[in-house]
Amino acid sequence: xDPRQFExxxxxxxxxxxxxxxxxxxxxxxxxxxxxASCTGVKQPAIDRDNLERRKQIIHFILERKALKAVELTExxxxxxxxxxxxxxxxxxxxxxxxxVCAGNCTEALEFAQTRLxxxxxxxxxxxKLEDAMALLAYEDxxxxxxxxxxxxxxxxxxxxxxxxTILEHTNHPSYTPMERIIQQVTVVRQYLTxxxxxxxxxxxxxxxxxxx
Amino acid sequence: MNSSPxxxxxxxxxxxxxxxxxQDLNLNFLDKIRLAATRNAKEDEGEDLPTELNTIxxxxxxxxxxPDKLSVKYTxxxxxxxxxxxxxxxxxxxxxxxxxxFEIFVKDSGIKGQIAIGFTKExxxxxxxxxxxxxxxGYHGDDGFLYRGQGKGEPFGPKYTKDxxxxxxxxxxxxxxxxTKNGAIVGKIPKDIRGHLFPTVAVHSQNEEVLVNxxxxxxxxxxxxxxxxxxxxxxxxxxxxxxxxxxxxGLVKTYLLHYGYEETLNAxxxxxxxxxxxxxxxxxxxxxxxxxxxxxxxxxxFRQLVRNGEIDTALAELRNLYPQIVQDDKSVVCFLLHCQxxxxxxxxxxxxxxxxxxxxELAKFVGLTGFQDIVEDCFALLVYEKPEESSVGYFLxxxxxxLVADAVxxxxxxxxxxxxxxxxxCHLQSHLEKLLRQLTVCCLERRSLNGDQGETFRLHHVLNNxx
Numbered sequence: 221x222d223p224r225q226f227e228x229x230x231x232x233x234x235x236x237x238x239x240x241x242x243x244x245x246x247x248x249x250x251x252x253x254x255x256x257a258s259c260t261g262v263k264q265p266a267i268d269r270d271n272l273e274r275r276k277q278i279i280h281f282i283l284e285r286k287a288l289k290a291v292e293l294t295e296x297x298x299x300x301x302x303x304x305x306x307x308x309x310x311x312x313x314x315x316x317x318x319x320x321v322c323a324g325n326c327t328e329a330l331e332f333a334q335t336r337l338x339x340x341x342x343x344x345x346x347x348x349k350l351e352d353a354m355a356l357l358a359y360e361d362x363x364x365x366x367x368x369x370x371x372x373x374x375x376x377x378x379x380x381x382x383x384x385x386t387i388l389e390h391t392n393h394p395s396y397t398p399m400e401r402i403i404q405q406v407t408v409v410r411q412y413l414t415x416x417x418x419x420x421x422x423x424x425x426x427x428x429x430x431x432x433x
Numbered sequence: 434m435n436s437s438p439x440x441x442x443x444x445x446x447x448x449x450x451x452x453x454x455x456q457d458l459n460l461n462f463l464d465k466i467r468l469a470a471t472r473n474a475k476e477d478e479g480e481d482l483p484t485e486l487n488t489i490x491x492x493x494x495x496x497x498x499x500p501d502k503l504s505v506k507y508t509x510x511x512x513x514x515x516x517x518x519x520x521x522x523x524x525x526x527x528x529x530x531x532x533x534x535f536e537i538f539v540k541d542s543g544i545k546g547q548i549a550i551g552f553t554k555e556x557x558x559x560x561x562x563x564x565x566x567x568x569x570x571g572y573h574g575d576d577g578f579l580y581r582g583q584g585k586g587e588p589f590g591p592k593y594t595k596d597x598x599x600x601x602x603x604x605x606x607x608x609x610x611x612x613t614k615n616g617a618i619v620g621k622i623p624k625d626i627r628g629h630l631f632p633t634v635a636v637h638s639q640n641e642e643v644l645v646n647x648x649x650x651x652x653x654x655x656x657x658x659x660x661x662x663x664x665x666x667x668x669x670x671x672x673x674x675x676x677x678x679x680x681x682x683g684l685v686k687t688y689l690l691h692y693g694y695e696e697t698l699n700a701x702x703x704x705x706x707x708x709x710x711x712x713x714x715x716x717x718x719x720x721x722x723x724x725x726x727x728x729x730x731x732x733x734x735f736r737q738l739v740r741n742g743e744i745d746t747a748l749a750e751l752r753n754l755y756p757q758i759v760q761d762d763k764s765v766v767c768f769l770l771h772c773q774x775x776x777x778x779x780x781x782x783x784x785x786x787x788x789x790x791x792x793x794e795l796a797k798f799v800g801l802t803g804f805q806d807i808v809e810d811c812f813a814l815l816v817y818e819k820p821e822e823s824s825v826g827y828f829l830x831x832x833x834x835x836l837v838a839d840a841v842x843x844x845x846x847x848x849x850x851x852x853x854x855x856x857x858x859c860h861l862q863s864h865l866e867k868l869l870r871q872l873t874v875c876c877l878e879r880r881s882l883n884g885d886q887g888e889t890f891r892l893h894h895v896l897n898n899x900x
Binding site: 229230231232233234235236238239240242243244247249251252254255256259260261268335374378396398399400401402403404405406407408409410413416417427428 | 437464467509670672677678680681684692697700749829831832836839863865870873875876877882896
């Protein structure tokens with residue numbers, strides 16, 4: 221922990237509340253945001269409600285293993301978004317494939333792979349992931365395969381997060397929350413301090429340590 | 434910069450008073466009141482900028498400065514190295530910004546074209562070329578060399594002459610001097626001169642004449658674009674850093690637990706149940722949630738009481754449930770509660786009762802440093818017919834009630850018997866607030882180590898210019 225003049229710096233409570241608020245709205249937790257507004261008296265910023273509702277739906281579809289529905293809604297929201305973000309498009313289609321495999325629907329999965337995923341196989345950077353996904357078909361119990369991470373909710377969350385950001389960016393909204401920027405900035409500034417003044421003056425920064433106790 | 438370590442914690446398990454550290458952080462609440470008072474105050478007054486040439490200290494006798502003080506001509510016949518016609522700007526370059534920049538236009542290169550542009554200190558010998566003396570630097574037109582404190586310069590860029598526009602600048606972020614010619618960067622060198630620097634121009638042979646532009650006219654060089662590039666560099670470093678996944682989730686959850694926003698916490702838990710899969714926050718980045726839910730219901734209730742202005746009830750309940758908090762009548766928490774009671778009486782126009790109460794409960798704080806100014810501001814409320822519109826009107830806002838509620842909240846958290854002294858006092862602030870303070874302090878520190886040069890850090894800018 222780095223004491224120094226820590227004790228004498230005052231942070232405006234409104235800044236704290238608005239950081240949390242923007243995080244909630246970024247991640248489409250609109251009911252929580254409403255509750256927070258009434259709890260703290262902090263007004264919600266004027267945001268694009270329609271945009272939020274759509275993103276919320278899209279995220280839910282991905283997490284509920286309905287990746288194709290998510291793709292459909294995304295195309296409704298912004299026609300060229302997936303064209304312009306092929307990596308993301310590929311990830312979403314892969315997810316659908318994985319969903320089908322998990323549901324035990326291997327024939328449908330195979331058909332889907334042949335029609336929708338195969339075209340991506342022409343591009344070298346997708347080949348590895350494509351092969352990983354296809355390999356799932358070889359296992360009776362895909363959970364036990366080396367590629368089990370593709371089935372995990374963490375992975376699904378990651379793709380959902382990625383799509384959320386891409387939509388925000390595409391629709392001219394900030395794609396990163398102030399909270400993330402703060403965390404990044406603290407880390408970077410601390411790195412600069414250590415680089416410029418040596419480890420004795422400024423020990424390497426650990427986010428975990430600074431958040432504990 | 435304060436480099437002494439913080440005071441040692443008391444080792445005993447004394448729960449009646451906040452430990453020393455805790456008391457320090459409690460004073461933070463008082464500082465927040467002061468912050469509220471200054472919220473409407475203007476931003477820092479700007480620094481003075483160079484606007485024209487300084488005719489008072491210039492090397493008179495060798496040169497002539499025009500009446501508008503924006504051009505200079507060498508009138509002498511130069512014979513040696515100590516009859517340079519040097520002139521500085523009327524003010525030093527400002528330092529609380531990302532860069533400083535100015536330009537010269539060579540109207541006439543005279544007999545030898547020995548023009549220079551650079552930066553010098555106040556004490557510079559005004560008969561020498563910038564760069565020929567220590568603590569100065571200059572880019573010279575006759576040889577295209579850069580001089581920075583020794584007799585011999587180093588090859589730097591192209592020569593320049595009649596009809597050329599040459600610029601000199603300081604980049605505070607990278608701590609460098611940079612020079613331009615006709616709108617293009619020529620080069621840059623590290624700035625190892627400390628302290629205030631004056632934009633400087635020099636002419637040294639007969640009939641040399643130079644016009645100076647301190648910003649009144651458009652520059653040939655795109656300085657705004659240059660600044661944008663610089664800012665982008667810093668931004669890139671920040672943006673490419675990956676943050677631990679789900680750390681936002683952890684910070685929000687502990688924030689809600691800390692402040693006791695029970696309903697919001699429930700809503701958040703419900704929402705994240707379906708959208709956020711079981712978080713396996715790896716040990717590396719786990720945020721200490723365990724005891725943040727301590728006394729959640731009671732904290733919420735107390736917040737409600739204070740928010741509704743029911744201070745008497747709050748005090749009575751505290752005496753009942755958490756006597757240790759209100760035992761010391763001179764503690765920050767007691768002060769804030771008594772203050773708030775006073776404010777509530779003023780709010781409903783019970784001024785006489787307010788005065789009585791103030792005399793009874795607030796007077797004892799007048800002698801104590803750290804409280805007096807707030808007591809005085811509080812009493813000032815009595816003077817106004819419409820106190821809410823006065824300069825001390827912030828006391829009547831909801832935010833003041835929130836602040837007191839936060840203090841009570843923190844006080845209750847500190848009674849958690851499961852926490853050791855150190856950890857207990859640290860729970861006076863949520864992790865998020867600690868992170869923000871850390872950021873503010875680090876930025877201030879970095880700037881102060883840079884000789885207080887560069888843009889001032891404003892948390893608001895980070896939050897609002899978010900991309």
